[in-house]
Amino acid sequence: MPKPLIALLAAVLVAFGVSYFSDHIDPYYLDVITGVGINIILAVSLNLVNGYTGQFSLGHAGFMSVGAYLSAAITMLAGPRILGDSGGTAVQQGLLFLGALLVGGLGAALAGVAVGIPSLRLKGDYLALVTLGFGEIIRVIFQNVDALGGALGLNGIPNYTTVFWVYSFAALTVFTVVCLVRSTYGRGFVATRDDEVASEAVGLNTTRYKIVAFVVGAFFAGVAGGLYGHFKLTITPTGFDFTKSIEIVVMVILGGMGNTPGVILAAILLTVLPEVLRAVDEYRMVLYSLLLIVLMLVRPKGLFNFDYSAIASRLRRKFWPAGS
Protein backbone atom coordinates (compact mmCIF):
# COMPACT_ATOMS: atom_id res chain seq x y z
CA MET A 1 0.00 0.00 0.00
CA PRO A 2 1.32 3.51 -0.76
CA LYS A 3 2.66 5.43 2.22
CA PRO A 4 0.18 8.33 2.25
CA LEU A 5 -2.74 5.87 2.25
CA ILE A 6 -1.26 4.05 5.26
CA ALA A 7 -0.85 7.39 7.02
CA LEU A 8 -4.47 8.26 6.25
CA LEU A 9 -5.76 4.97 7.65
CA ALA A 10 -3.54 5.30 10.71
CA ALA A 11 -4.86 8.81 11.38
CA VAL A 12 -8.46 7.62 11.08
CA LEU A 13 -7.72 4.76 13.50
CA VAL A 14 -6.11 7.13 16.02
CA ALA A 15 -9.08 9.48 15.69
CA PHE A 16 -11.41 6.55 16.34
CA GLY A 17 -9.35 5.56 19.38
CA VAL A 18 -9.38 9.06 20.85
CA SER A 19 -13.07 9.37 20.14
CA TYR A 20 -13.72 6.03 21.87
CA PHE A 21 -12.13 7.32 25.06
CA SER A 22 -13.55 10.82 24.75
CA ASP A 23 -15.70 10.32 27.85
CA HIS A 24 -12.53 10.27 29.89
CA ILE A 25 -11.21 13.54 28.48
CA ASP A 26 -12.08 16.86 30.09
CA PRO A 27 -14.92 18.41 27.98
CA TYR A 28 -13.00 21.69 27.72
CA TYR A 29 -9.96 20.00 26.19
CA LEU A 30 -12.25 18.00 23.94
CA ASP A 31 -13.75 21.28 22.70
CA VAL A 32 -10.33 22.72 21.99
CA ILE A 33 -9.22 19.53 20.24
CA THR A 34 -12.34 19.55 18.06
CA GLY A 35 -11.84 23.24 17.23
CA VAL A 36 -8.23 22.55 16.27
CA GLY A 37 -9.32 19.75 13.92
CA ILE A 38 -11.92 21.90 12.16
CA ASN A 39 -9.39 24.68 11.71
CA ILE A 40 -6.88 22.21 10.28
CA ILE A 41 -9.42 21.23 7.61
CA LEU A 42 -10.10 24.88 6.81
CA ALA A 43 -6.47 25.97 6.74
CA VAL A 44 -5.16 23.00 4.75
CA SER A 45 -7.93 23.28 2.17
CA LEU A 46 -7.38 27.03 1.81
CA ASN A 47 -3.68 26.35 1.49
CA LEU A 48 -4.40 24.49 -1.76
CA VAL A 49 -5.90 27.69 -3.16
CA ASN A 50 -3.78 30.39 -1.53
CA GLY A 51 -0.55 28.54 -0.96
CA TYR A 52 -0.05 26.03 -3.75
CA THR A 53 -1.99 27.73 -6.54
CA GLY A 54 -1.22 31.29 -5.43
CA GLN A 55 -4.79 32.56 -5.76
CA PHE A 56 -5.54 34.83 -2.84
CA SER A 57 -9.05 33.98 -1.68
CA LEU A 58 -10.78 35.77 1.17
CA GLY A 59 -14.08 33.92 0.83
CA HIS A 60 -13.40 30.65 2.59
CA ALA A 61 -15.89 31.40 5.37
CA GLY A 62 -18.58 31.86 2.72
CA PHE A 63 -18.10 28.29 1.49
CA MET A 64 -17.98 27.14 5.07
CA SER A 65 -21.37 28.72 5.68
CA VAL A 66 -22.88 26.97 2.64
CA GLY A 67 -21.74 23.61 4.01
CA ALA A 68 -22.85 24.45 7.54
CA TYR A 69 -26.35 25.49 6.50
CA LEU A 70 -26.88 22.67 4.02
CA SER A 71 -25.79 19.90 6.36
CA ALA A 72 -27.66 21.38 9.32
CA ALA A 73 -30.79 21.63 7.20
CA ILE A 74 -30.45 17.96 6.28
CA THR A 75 -29.94 16.64 9.80
CA MET A 76 -32.60 18.93 11.28
CA LEU A 77 -35.31 18.72 8.64
CA ALA A 78 -34.76 15.40 6.91
CA GLY A 79 -33.10 13.67 9.86
CA PRO A 80 -36.20 12.96 12.00
CA ARG A 81 -38.04 11.54 8.98
CA ILE A 82 -35.23 9.19 8.06
CA LEU A 83 -34.35 8.06 11.56
CA GLY A 84 -37.93 7.78 12.80
CA ASP A 85 -39.23 8.55 16.29
CA SER A 86 -36.68 6.39 18.07
CA GLY A 87 -33.85 8.62 16.82
CA GLY A 88 -32.11 5.71 15.14
CA THR A 89 -29.04 3.77 16.19
CA ALA A 90 -25.60 5.30 16.44
CA VAL A 91 -24.65 3.80 13.09
CA GLN A 92 -27.75 5.24 11.41
CA GLN A 93 -27.02 8.63 12.91
CA GLY A 94 -23.43 8.38 11.76
CA LEU A 95 -24.46 7.54 8.21
CA LEU A 96 -26.96 10.41 8.15
CA PHE A 97 -24.28 12.78 9.42
CA LEU A 98 -21.77 11.52 6.85
CA GLY A 99 -24.35 12.06 4.11
CA ALA A 100 -25.16 15.52 5.40
CA LEU A 101 -21.48 16.47 5.51
CA LEU A 102 -20.88 15.23 1.97
CA VAL A 103 -23.95 17.06 0.65
CA GLY A 104 -22.77 20.19 2.46
CA GLY A 105 -19.34 19.80 0.90
CA LEU A 106 -20.79 19.24 -2.57
CA GLY A 107 -23.03 22.28 -2.18
CA ALA A 108 -20.03 24.36 -1.21
CA ALA A 109 -18.10 22.92 -4.17
CA LEU A 110 -20.96 23.93 -6.48
CA ALA A 111 -20.83 27.42 -5.00
CA GLY A 112 -17.09 27.26 -5.64
CA VAL A 113 -17.71 26.55 -9.33
CA ALA A 114 -20.21 29.38 -9.53
CA VAL A 115 -17.84 31.82 -7.84
CA GLY A 116 -14.63 30.51 -9.36
CA ILE A 117 -15.42 30.48 -13.07
CA PRO A 118 -16.11 34.21 -13.36
CA SER A 119 -13.72 35.51 -10.70
CA LEU A 120 -10.57 33.47 -11.27
CA ARG A 121 -9.81 35.50 -14.38
CA LEU A 122 -8.81 38.24 -11.96
CA LYS A 123 -5.51 38.42 -10.12
CA GLY A 124 -4.04 39.34 -6.75
CA ASP A 125 -5.83 41.99 -4.74
CA TYR A 126 -8.79 42.03 -7.09
CA LEU A 127 -9.38 38.32 -6.69
CA ALA A 128 -9.14 38.75 -2.92
CA LEU A 129 -11.80 41.44 -3.08
CA VAL A 130 -14.18 39.51 -5.32
CA THR A 131 -13.98 36.41 -3.14
CA LEU A 132 -14.52 38.61 -0.08
CA GLY A 133 -17.53 40.13 -1.87
CA PHE A 134 -18.98 36.72 -2.71
CA GLY A 135 -18.51 35.59 0.88
CA GLU A 136 -20.38 38.64 2.13
CA ILE A 137 -23.16 38.19 -0.45
CA ILE A 138 -23.65 34.57 0.61
CA ARG A 139 -23.90 35.81 4.20
CA VAL A 140 -26.50 38.46 3.36
CA ILE A 141 -28.54 35.89 1.43
CA PHE A 142 -28.59 33.56 4.43
CA GLN A 143 -29.63 36.50 6.58
CA ASN A 144 -32.66 36.98 4.37
CA VAL A 145 -33.84 33.39 4.04
CA ASP A 146 -36.43 32.93 6.77
CA ALA A 147 -36.54 29.16 6.36
CA LEU A 148 -32.93 29.08 7.56
CA GLY A 149 -33.58 31.27 10.57
CA GLY A 150 -32.73 34.60 8.96
CA ALA A 151 -30.43 36.80 10.97
CA LEU A 152 -30.97 34.68 14.08
CA GLY A 153 -29.49 31.61 12.43
CA LEU A 154 -30.28 27.97 13.06
CA ASN A 155 -30.63 26.62 16.59
CA GLY A 156 -30.85 23.14 17.98
CA ILE A 157 -28.62 21.37 15.48
CA PRO A 158 -28.07 17.78 16.67
CA ASN A 159 -24.77 17.18 18.39
CA TYR A 160 -23.17 14.78 15.91
CA THR A 161 -19.61 16.09 15.65
CA THR A 162 -17.09 13.90 17.41
CA VAL A 163 -13.32 13.81 17.45
CA PHE A 164 -13.54 10.81 15.12
CA TRP A 165 -15.41 12.69 12.39
CA VAL A 166 -13.31 15.83 12.71
CA TYR A 167 -9.95 14.12 12.56
CA SER A 168 -10.97 11.61 9.92
CA PHE A 169 -11.93 14.49 7.66
CA ALA A 170 -8.83 16.44 8.67
CA ALA A 171 -6.73 13.43 7.67
CA LEU A 172 -8.69 13.10 4.43
CA THR A 173 -8.11 16.77 3.68
CA VAL A 174 -4.38 16.53 4.26
CA PHE A 175 -4.26 13.29 2.25
CA THR A 176 -6.16 14.80 -0.69
CA VAL A 177 -4.16 18.01 -0.78
CA VAL A 178 -0.77 16.33 -0.41
CA CYS A 179 -1.51 13.63 -2.99
CA LEU A 180 -3.06 16.11 -5.40
CA VAL A 181 -0.12 18.47 -5.24
CA ARG A 182 2.46 15.70 -5.53
CA SER A 183 0.77 14.04 -8.50
CA THR A 184 1.89 14.68 -12.05
CA TYR A 185 -1.33 16.57 -12.67
CA GLY A 186 -0.87 18.56 -9.48
CA ARG A 187 2.51 20.03 -10.42
CA GLY A 188 0.39 22.39 -12.48
CA PHE A 189 -0.92 24.10 -9.32
CA VAL A 190 2.56 25.14 -8.26
CA ALA A 191 3.47 26.04 -11.84
CA THR A 192 0.42 28.30 -12.04
CA ARG A 193 1.53 30.02 -8.86
CA ASP A 194 5.18 30.38 -9.79
CA ASP A 195 4.70 31.79 -13.26
CA GLU A 196 1.32 31.91 -14.86
CA VAL A 197 2.52 33.21 -18.19
CA ALA A 198 5.23 30.58 -18.50
CA SER A 199 2.79 27.82 -17.53
CA GLU A 200 0.39 28.93 -20.22
CA ALA A 201 3.24 29.05 -22.67
CA VAL A 202 4.04 25.37 -22.09
CA GLY A 203 0.41 24.47 -22.60
CA LEU A 204 -1.05 24.26 -19.09
CA ASN A 205 -4.65 25.34 -18.76
CA THR A 206 -4.04 27.61 -15.77
CA THR A 207 -7.68 28.68 -15.48
CA ARG A 208 -8.72 25.06 -15.08
CA TYR A 209 -6.06 24.50 -12.41
CA LYS A 210 -7.27 27.51 -10.49
CA ILE A 211 -10.87 26.35 -10.66
CA VAL A 212 -9.98 22.80 -9.59
CA ALA A 213 -8.04 24.16 -6.61
CA PHE A 214 -10.89 26.47 -5.76
CA VAL A 215 -13.55 23.77 -5.96
CA VAL A 216 -11.56 21.21 -3.95
CA GLY A 217 -10.86 23.91 -1.34
CA ALA A 218 -14.53 24.87 -1.24
CA PHE A 219 -15.61 21.23 -0.81
CA PHE A 220 -13.51 20.77 2.30
CA ALA A 221 -14.53 24.18 3.62
CA GLY A 222 -18.14 23.01 3.26
CA VAL A 223 -17.39 19.81 5.16
CA ALA A 224 -15.66 21.83 7.87
CA GLY A 225 -18.71 24.07 8.02
CA GLY A 226 -20.93 21.04 8.56
CA LEU A 227 -18.67 19.77 11.34
CA TYR A 228 -18.63 23.25 12.88
CA GLY A 229 -22.43 23.50 12.86
CA HIS A 230 -22.91 20.11 14.52
CA PHE A 231 -20.22 21.03 17.05
CA LYS A 232 -21.45 24.51 18.06
CA LEU A 233 -25.11 23.37 17.68
CA THR A 234 -26.09 26.85 16.54
CA ILE A 235 -25.02 28.81 13.48
CA THR A 236 -25.62 32.44 12.58
CA PRO A 237 -24.81 34.22 9.31
CA THR A 238 -22.54 36.68 11.12
CA GLY A 239 -20.42 33.79 12.38
CA PHE A 240 -19.20 33.36 8.81
CA ASP A 241 -18.28 36.94 7.96
CA PHE A 242 -14.99 37.98 6.52
CA THR A 243 -13.20 38.07 9.88
CA LYS A 244 -13.55 34.29 9.87
CA SER A 245 -12.03 34.14 6.38
CA ILE A 246 -9.17 36.33 7.52
CA GLU A 247 -8.58 34.05 10.50
CA ILE A 248 -8.11 31.11 8.11
CA VAL A 249 -5.89 33.13 5.77
CA VAL A 250 -3.71 34.09 8.71
CA MET A 251 -3.21 30.41 9.55
CA VAL A 252 -2.10 29.71 5.99
CA ILE A 253 0.30 32.63 5.92
CA LEU A 254 1.81 32.01 9.33
CA GLY A 255 2.31 28.38 8.44
CA GLY A 256 4.03 29.35 5.23
CA MET A 257 2.21 29.39 1.91
CA GLY A 258 2.18 26.01 0.26
CA ASN A 259 3.63 24.23 3.25
CA THR A 260 1.13 21.74 4.61
CA PRO A 261 2.93 20.68 7.83
CA GLY A 262 3.53 24.34 8.66
CA VAL A 263 -0.09 25.22 8.03
CA ILE A 264 -1.24 22.41 10.30
CA LEU A 265 1.07 23.66 13.06
CA ALA A 266 -0.18 27.22 12.55
CA ALA A 267 -3.81 26.05 12.73
CA ILE A 268 -3.06 24.33 16.03
CA LEU A 269 -1.15 27.32 17.39
CA LEU A 270 -3.75 29.90 16.38
CA THR A 271 -6.61 27.86 17.87
CA VAL A 272 -4.82 27.13 21.13
CA LEU A 273 -3.25 30.56 21.53
CA PRO A 274 -6.52 32.46 22.21
CA GLU A 275 -7.40 29.77 24.77
CA VAL A 276 -4.06 30.18 26.54
CA LEU A 277 -4.44 33.95 26.47
CA ARG A 278 -7.90 33.64 28.03
CA ALA A 279 -6.23 34.32 31.38
CA VAL A 280 -5.53 37.85 30.18
CA ASP A 281 -8.84 38.04 28.37
CA GLU A 282 -8.97 41.82 27.91
CA TYR A 283 -5.62 41.93 26.20
CA ARG A 284 -6.12 38.69 24.29
CA MET A 285 -7.05 40.08 20.90
CA VAL A 286 -4.62 42.98 21.19
CA LEU A 287 -1.79 40.53 21.82
CA TYR A 288 -3.01 38.31 18.99
CA SER A 289 -2.95 41.18 16.50
CA LEU A 290 0.41 42.45 17.73
CA LEU A 291 1.82 38.95 17.38
CA LEU A 292 0.58 38.88 13.81
CA ILE A 293 2.35 42.12 12.93
CA VAL A 294 5.58 41.18 14.68
CA LEU A 295 5.65 37.74 13.04
CA MET A 296 5.21 39.28 9.61
CA LEU A 297 8.07 41.67 10.31
CA VAL A 298 10.39 39.07 11.81
CA ARG A 299 9.51 35.88 9.94
CA PRO A 300 7.89 37.02 6.72
CA LYS A 301 7.94 33.57 5.14
CA GLY A 302 5.77 32.07 7.85
CA LEU A 303 6.44 30.83 11.33
CA PHE A 304 6.84 27.19 10.42
CA ASN A 305 8.42 27.50 7.03
CA PHE A 306 11.38 25.24 7.62
CA ASP A 307 13.06 23.17 4.99
CA TYR A 308 11.78 19.86 6.32
CA SER A 309 13.81 17.61 4.03
CA ALA A 310 17.01 19.44 5.01
CA ILE A 311 16.21 18.98 8.69
CA ALA A 312 15.45 15.31 8.12
CA SER A 313 18.68 14.69 6.24
CA ARG A 314 20.71 16.54 8.88
CA LEU A 315 19.16 14.39 11.60
CA ARG A 316 19.83 11.29 9.52
CA ARG A 317 23.51 12.27 9.11
CA LYS A 318 23.79 12.93 12.81
CA PHE A 319 22.31 9.68 13.99
CA TRP A 320 23.23 7.41 11.12
CA PRO A 321 26.52 8.79 9.79
CA ALA A 322 27.33 7.59 6.29
CA GLY A 323 29.62 4.56 6.19
CA SER A 324 28.86 3.35 9.68
Place this chain on the structure above:
Amino acid sequence: MTEFLQQLLNGLSLGAIYALIALGYTMVYGVLRFINFAHSDVFMVGAFIGYFVGGLLPHGTFWGGLAALAAAMAGCAVLGIVIERLVYRPLRGGPTLNVLITAIGMSLFLEYSGQLVFGATPRAFPAIFPAKVISLHGLIISMNQVTVIVVAAVLMVGLQFAVHGTKIGTAMRAVALNPKAAQLVGINIDVVISFTFGLGSALAGAGGVLYALNYPSIDPLMGVVPGLKAFVAAVLGGVGNIPGAALGALILGMVETFVDGSRWSTYKDAIAFAILIGILLFRPAGLLGRYRAEKV
Protein backbone atom coordinates in the same frame (compact mmCIF):
# COMPACT_ATOMS: atom_id res chain seq x y z
CA MET B 1 -40.54 63.85 -6.55
CA THR B 2 -39.83 65.23 -3.09
CA GLU B 3 -38.98 61.79 -1.90
CA PHE B 4 -36.67 61.30 -4.83
CA LEU B 5 -34.87 64.57 -4.02
CA GLN B 6 -34.72 63.61 -0.36
CA GLN B 7 -33.11 60.28 -1.20
CA LEU B 8 -30.76 62.04 -3.60
CA LEU B 9 -29.64 64.35 -0.81
CA ASN B 10 -29.21 61.48 1.64
CA GLY B 11 -27.26 59.54 -0.96
CA LEU B 12 -25.09 62.54 -1.70
CA SER B 13 -24.10 62.99 1.93
CA LEU B 14 -23.43 59.27 2.39
CA GLY B 15 -21.43 59.24 -0.83
CA ALA B 16 -19.42 62.26 0.30
CA ILE B 17 -18.33 60.39 3.43
CA TYR B 18 -17.46 57.27 1.44
CA ALA B 19 -15.47 59.51 -0.88
CA LEU B 20 -13.34 60.88 1.96
CA ILE B 21 -12.42 57.35 3.04
CA ALA B 22 -12.04 56.03 -0.49
CA LEU B 23 -9.53 58.76 -1.36
CA GLY B 24 -7.14 57.48 1.29
CA TYR B 25 -7.41 53.91 0.01
CA THR B 26 -6.89 54.94 -3.55
CA MET B 27 -3.88 57.19 -2.85
CA VAL B 28 -2.09 54.54 -0.82
CA TYR B 29 -2.90 51.95 -3.47
CA GLY B 30 -1.58 54.35 -6.08
CA VAL B 31 1.88 54.67 -4.56
CA LEU B 32 2.33 51.33 -2.76
CA ARG B 33 -0.09 48.97 -4.58
CA PHE B 34 -1.62 47.43 -1.51
CA ILE B 35 -4.93 47.57 0.31
CA ASN B 36 -4.40 49.40 3.57
CA PHE B 37 -6.91 47.50 5.68
CA ALA B 38 -6.06 49.64 8.71
CA HIS B 39 -7.44 52.69 6.92
CA SER B 40 -11.00 51.99 8.09
CA ASP B 41 -9.77 51.97 11.67
CA VAL B 42 -7.96 55.25 11.25
CA PHE B 43 -11.41 56.51 10.27
CA MET B 44 -12.74 55.15 13.59
CA VAL B 45 -9.93 56.85 15.53
CA GLY B 46 -10.86 60.09 13.78
CA ALA B 47 -14.42 59.81 15.06
CA PHE B 48 -13.14 59.22 18.59
CA ILE B 49 -10.76 62.20 18.45
CA GLY B 50 -13.73 64.27 17.28
CA TYR B 51 -15.74 62.91 20.20
CA PHE B 52 -13.16 63.81 22.84
CA VAL B 53 -12.10 67.16 21.41
CA GLY B 54 -15.71 68.04 20.61
CA GLY B 55 -16.56 67.33 24.25
CA LEU B 56 -14.15 70.03 25.37
CA LEU B 57 -15.40 72.69 22.96
CA PRO B 58 -18.69 74.58 23.03
CA HIS B 59 -21.29 72.49 21.22
CA GLY B 60 -23.36 73.66 18.33
CA THR B 61 -20.99 76.29 16.98
CA PHE B 62 -19.26 76.31 13.65
CA TRP B 63 -15.85 77.12 15.03
CA GLY B 64 -16.09 74.43 17.68
CA GLY B 65 -17.10 71.91 15.05
CA LEU B 66 -14.35 72.92 12.67
CA ALA B 67 -11.78 72.76 15.48
CA ALA B 68 -12.86 69.22 16.35
CA LEU B 69 -12.67 68.34 12.67
CA ALA B 70 -9.18 69.81 12.37
CA ALA B 71 -8.03 68.00 15.50
CA ALA B 72 -9.31 64.70 14.14
CA MET B 73 -7.57 65.30 10.82
CA ALA B 74 -4.27 66.21 12.48
CA GLY B 75 -4.44 63.27 14.90
CA CYS B 76 -5.21 60.80 12.12
CA ALA B 77 -2.48 62.20 9.89
CA VAL B 78 0.04 61.57 12.65
CA LEU B 79 -1.38 58.09 13.27
CA GLY B 80 -1.21 57.23 9.58
CA ILE B 81 2.39 58.38 9.30
CA VAL B 82 3.40 56.47 12.42
CA ILE B 83 1.73 53.27 11.19
CA GLU B 84 3.50 53.53 7.87
CA ARG B 85 6.85 54.26 9.45
CA LEU B 86 6.74 51.49 12.06
CA VAL B 87 4.88 48.73 10.30
CA TYR B 88 4.67 49.09 6.55
CA ARG B 89 8.08 50.54 5.76
CA PRO B 90 10.12 47.58 7.01
CA LEU B 91 8.04 45.35 4.74
CA ARG B 92 8.32 47.50 1.65
CA GLY B 93 9.42 45.48 -1.35
CA GLY B 94 8.36 42.26 0.37
CA PRO B 95 5.69 39.91 -0.95
CA THR B 96 2.31 41.60 -1.36
CA LEU B 97 0.55 39.04 0.76
CA ASN B 98 2.74 39.75 3.77
CA VAL B 99 1.99 43.44 3.54
CA LEU B 100 -1.70 42.61 3.25
CA ILE B 101 -1.59 40.38 6.34
CA THR B 102 0.31 43.03 8.27
CA ALA B 103 -2.32 45.55 7.28
CA ILE B 104 -5.02 43.18 8.54
CA GLY B 105 -3.05 42.73 11.76
CA MET B 106 -2.77 46.50 12.15
CA SER B 107 -6.49 46.83 11.58
CA LEU B 108 -7.28 44.22 14.25
CA PHE B 109 -4.80 45.88 16.58
CA LEU B 110 -6.50 49.28 16.28
CA GLU B 111 -9.95 47.74 16.70
CA TYR B 112 -9.11 45.74 19.78
CA SER B 113 -6.98 48.42 21.42
CA GLY B 114 -9.91 50.71 20.73
CA GLN B 115 -12.17 48.31 22.61
CA LEU B 116 -9.67 48.21 25.43
CA VAL B 117 -9.25 51.97 25.69
CA PHE B 118 -12.70 53.27 24.74
CA GLY B 119 -14.78 50.25 25.73
CA ALA B 120 -16.91 48.21 23.35
CA THR B 121 -20.22 49.91 24.09
CA PRO B 122 -21.34 52.52 21.53
CA ARG B 123 -21.25 56.15 22.62
CA ALA B 124 -23.51 58.97 21.51
CA PHE B 125 -21.64 61.49 19.40
CA PRO B 126 -22.22 65.13 20.50
CA ALA B 127 -23.83 67.58 18.08
CA ILE B 128 -20.68 69.62 17.56
CA PHE B 129 -22.00 71.52 14.56
CA PRO B 130 -25.15 73.66 14.76
CA ALA B 131 -28.00 71.20 14.39
CA LYS B 132 -30.71 72.92 12.41
CA VAL B 133 -33.26 71.41 10.10
CA ILE B 134 -34.48 73.33 7.11
CA SER B 135 -37.76 72.31 5.53
CA LEU B 136 -38.12 73.24 1.89
CA HIS B 137 -41.40 72.24 0.19
CA GLY B 138 -41.44 69.06 2.22
CA LEU B 139 -37.77 68.41 1.59
CA ILE B 140 -35.98 68.00 4.90
CA ILE B 141 -32.42 69.27 4.84
CA SER B 142 -30.48 68.88 8.04
CA MET B 143 -27.55 71.17 8.69
CA ASN B 144 -25.42 68.10 9.32
CA GLN B 145 -25.95 66.88 5.80
CA VAL B 146 -25.08 70.30 4.43
CA THR B 147 -21.97 70.37 6.61
CA VAL B 148 -20.94 66.92 5.38
CA ILE B 149 -21.36 67.82 1.74
CA VAL B 150 -19.67 71.24 2.03
CA VAL B 151 -16.73 69.99 4.10
CA ALA B 152 -16.22 67.00 1.81
CA ALA B 153 -16.35 69.22 -1.27
CA VAL B 154 -13.84 71.68 0.20
CA LEU B 155 -11.48 68.88 1.21
CA MET B 156 -11.69 67.27 -2.21
CA VAL B 157 -10.94 70.54 -3.97
CA GLY B 158 -8.05 71.01 -1.55
CA LEU B 159 -6.80 67.52 -2.34
CA GLN B 160 -7.02 68.16 -6.05
CA PHE B 161 -4.87 71.25 -5.50
CA ALA B 162 -2.41 69.37 -3.26
CA VAL B 163 -1.96 66.62 -5.82
CA HIS B 164 -1.80 68.74 -8.95
CA GLY B 165 -0.63 72.15 -7.76
CA THR B 166 2.19 71.47 -5.32
CA LYS B 167 5.65 70.05 -5.67
CA ILE B 168 5.07 67.17 -3.27
CA GLY B 169 1.82 66.33 -5.08
CA THR B 170 3.69 66.12 -8.37
CA ALA B 171 6.24 63.89 -6.67
CA MET B 172 3.41 61.70 -5.43
CA ARG B 173 2.04 61.25 -8.91
CA ALA B 174 5.52 60.46 -10.14
CA VAL B 175 5.95 57.75 -7.52
CA ALA B 176 2.55 56.31 -8.38
CA LEU B 177 3.55 56.15 -12.03
CA ASN B 178 6.94 54.55 -11.55
CA PRO B 179 8.67 54.40 -8.15
CA LYS B 180 12.11 53.50 -9.53
CA ALA B 181 12.17 56.25 -12.12
CA ALA B 182 10.95 58.70 -9.48
CA GLN B 183 13.90 57.79 -7.26
CA LEU B 184 16.27 58.21 -10.18
CA VAL B 185 15.21 61.79 -10.72
CA GLY B 186 15.88 62.55 -7.06
CA ILE B 187 12.51 62.16 -5.38
CA ASN B 188 12.78 61.04 -1.77
CA ILE B 189 10.32 58.16 -1.90
CA ASP B 190 10.08 57.83 1.91
CA VAL B 191 8.93 61.41 2.30
CA VAL B 192 6.39 61.02 -0.48
CA ILE B 193 4.94 57.85 1.02
CA SER B 194 4.73 59.42 4.49
CA PHE B 195 2.99 62.40 2.93
CA THR B 196 0.53 60.14 1.12
CA PHE B 197 -0.33 58.29 4.31
CA GLY B 198 -0.68 61.55 6.22
CA LEU B 199 -2.95 63.07 3.61
CA GLY B 200 -5.10 59.97 3.21
CA SER B 201 -5.42 59.44 6.96
CA ALA B 202 -6.37 63.09 7.52
CA LEU B 203 -9.20 62.69 5.01
CA ALA B 204 -10.29 59.49 6.77
CA GLY B 205 -10.25 61.36 10.09
CA ALA B 206 -12.50 64.05 8.64
CA GLY B 207 -14.71 61.29 7.25
CA GLY B 208 -14.91 59.73 10.71
CA VAL B 209 -16.14 62.95 12.32
CA LEU B 210 -18.65 63.62 9.54
CA TYR B 211 -19.94 60.04 9.63
CA ALA B 212 -20.37 60.27 13.40
CA LEU B 213 -22.32 63.51 12.95
CA ASN B 214 -24.85 61.84 10.67
CA TYR B 215 -25.02 58.47 12.41
CA PRO B 216 -24.41 59.68 15.95
CA SER B 217 -23.20 56.51 17.62
CA ILE B 218 -19.55 55.54 17.65
CA ASP B 219 -17.78 52.36 18.72
CA PRO B 220 -14.38 50.79 17.99
CA LEU B 221 -15.75 48.54 15.23
CA MET B 222 -17.63 51.31 13.43
CA GLY B 223 -15.02 51.55 10.68
CA VAL B 224 -15.26 48.03 9.30
CA VAL B 225 -18.37 48.29 7.14
CA PRO B 226 -17.92 51.87 5.83
CA GLY B 227 -14.27 51.01 5.21
CA LEU B 228 -15.10 48.01 3.05
CA LYS B 229 -17.68 49.97 1.13
CA ALA B 230 -15.30 52.85 0.60
CA PHE B 231 -12.80 50.41 -0.82
CA VAL B 232 -15.45 49.08 -3.16
CA ALA B 233 -16.06 52.68 -4.18
CA ALA B 234 -12.35 53.13 -4.89
CA VAL B 235 -12.32 50.02 -7.09
CA LEU B 236 -15.51 51.12 -8.79
CA GLY B 237 -13.89 54.38 -9.81
CA GLY B 238 -10.60 52.73 -10.74
CA VAL B 239 -8.25 52.12 -7.87
CA GLY B 240 -5.32 54.53 -7.78
CA ASN B 241 -7.40 57.14 -9.57
CA ILE B 242 -8.35 60.10 -7.35
CA PRO B 243 -11.34 61.56 -9.24
CA GLY B 244 -12.46 57.98 -9.83
CA ALA B 245 -12.63 57.30 -6.10
CA ALA B 246 -14.84 60.33 -5.57
CA LEU B 247 -17.10 59.36 -8.46
CA GLY B 248 -17.32 55.73 -7.32
CA ALA B 249 -18.17 56.82 -3.77
CA LEU B 250 -20.96 59.10 -4.94
CA ILE B 251 -22.45 56.38 -7.13
CA LEU B 252 -22.23 53.84 -4.31
CA GLY B 253 -23.76 56.23 -1.76
CA MET B 254 -26.67 56.97 -4.10
CA VAL B 255 -27.32 53.34 -5.02
CA GLU B 256 -27.21 52.26 -1.40
CA THR B 257 -29.59 54.97 -0.27
CA PHE B 258 -32.08 54.13 -3.00
CA VAL B 259 -31.89 50.41 -2.25
CA ASP B 260 -32.36 51.20 1.43
CA GLY B 261 -35.54 53.09 0.61
CA SER B 262 -36.93 50.30 -1.54
CA ARG B 263 -38.40 46.96 -0.52
CA TRP B 264 -35.01 45.33 -1.05
CA SER B 265 -33.60 47.20 1.93
CA THR B 266 -32.37 44.07 3.73
CA TYR B 267 -30.03 43.43 0.82
CA LYS B 268 -28.41 46.85 1.25
CA ASP B 269 -25.10 45.45 2.44
CA ALA B 270 -24.86 43.00 -0.46
CA ILE B 271 -25.39 45.69 -3.11
CA ALA B 272 -21.94 47.18 -2.68
CA PHE B 273 -20.35 43.79 -3.28
CA ALA B 274 -22.63 42.97 -6.19
CA ILE B 275 -21.51 46.22 -7.81
CA LEU B 276 -17.90 45.35 -7.02
CA ILE B 277 -18.16 41.95 -8.67
CA GLY B 278 -19.96 43.36 -11.68
CA ILE B 279 -17.38 46.05 -12.24
CA LEU B 280 -14.43 43.72 -11.79
CA LEU B 281 -15.85 41.22 -14.24
CA PHE B 282 -16.83 43.66 -16.93
CA ARG B 283 -14.45 46.56 -16.44
CA PRO B 284 -11.67 45.50 -14.06
CA ALA B 285 -9.83 48.80 -14.36
CA GLY B 286 -12.83 50.66 -12.91
CA LEU B 287 -14.91 53.43 -14.43
CA LEU B 288 -12.10 55.94 -14.85
CA GLY B 289 -9.13 53.60 -14.66
CA ARG B 290 -6.88 52.71 -17.53
CA TYR B 291 -5.84 49.21 -18.49
CA ARG B 292 -2.19 48.43 -18.02
CA ALA B 293 -0.76 45.82 -20.30
CA GLU B 294 1.11 43.12 -18.43
CA LYS B 295 4.75 42.92 -19.38
CA VAL B 296 6.25 39.48 -19.69
